[in-house]
Amino acid sequence: MYRKSTLSIIRVFPKLILFILILVSCENTNSTITKTIDSNAESIGKIQFEQKCIACHGFENKTEEEMIAPPMYAVKRRYMKASKNKDEFINLMSNWVKNPQQEKVLMRDAAIEKGVMPHLNYDEKDIMQIVNYLYETEMTKPEWFDAHQQSHQK
Numbered sequence: 673m674y675r676k677s678t679l680s681i682i683r684v685f686p687k688l689i690l691f692i693l694i695l696v697s698c699e700n701t702n703s704t705i706t707k708t709i710d711s712n713a714e715s716i717g718k719i720q721f722e723q724k725c726i727a728c729h730g731f732e733n734k735t736e737e738e739m740i741a742p743p744m745y746a747v748k749r750r751y752m753k754a755s756k757n758k759d760e761f762i763n764l765m766s767n768w769v770k771n772p773q774q775e776k777v778l779m780r781d782a783a784i785e786k787g788v789m790p791h792l793n794y795d796e797k798d799i800m801q802i803v804n805y806l807y808e809t810e811m812t813k814p815e816w817f818d819a820h821q822q823s824h825q826k
């Protein structure tokens with residue numbers, strides 16, 4: 673009896689190892705696939721942001737006076753302050769972009785100075801990708817930003 677069961681364990685053992693190996697390798701491919709999907713979604717968000725928001729919110733090749741909207745660095749900072757977590761950030765910002773209204777304005781000085789952001793007819797899906805990208809990505813701070821902040825606090 674003893675012998676028989678030891679024998680059968682020995683016989684099954686290589687199969688068991690093979691099974692575990694297959695499991696482990698499947699998990700690896702799965703996580704690579706998820707990562708690829710994530711980074712694809714993020715780069716789509718980046719492209720959409722560049723196409724749909726940079727024209728007004730970008731500061732490259734612009735002086736502070738030439739800006740027609742606050743730089744995204746400032747917008748993100750304000751929205752991070754107003755939200756406790758990613759979900760709140762996504763809700764707050766997508767809600768704004770879908771329907772910007774004076775009474776919802778968080779960046780009051782900017783709205784007074786530049787006028788409230790116009791309503792732009794974007795796809796819900798594009799907005800969600802952009803907003804997700806903005807949450808996940810560190811925005812570049814314009815060189816003039818700190819001086820601008822100080823002049824506003826005076």
Ligand code: HEC
Nearest residue numbers: 724725728740741747768777778779782783786787788789
């Ligand atoms: C035609 C110019 C223009 C475009 C394009 C534009 N914005 Fe704006 N946006 C503005 C201006 C001007 C303000 C500042 C006034 C204000 O707060 O409404 C602003 C403010 C904002 C704010 C802050 C609103 C608040 O609470 O005060 C957010 C968030 C925002 N934009 C997100 C976006 C995103 C995301 C995109 C791209 C999908 C985008 N904007 C495209 C002009 C634009």
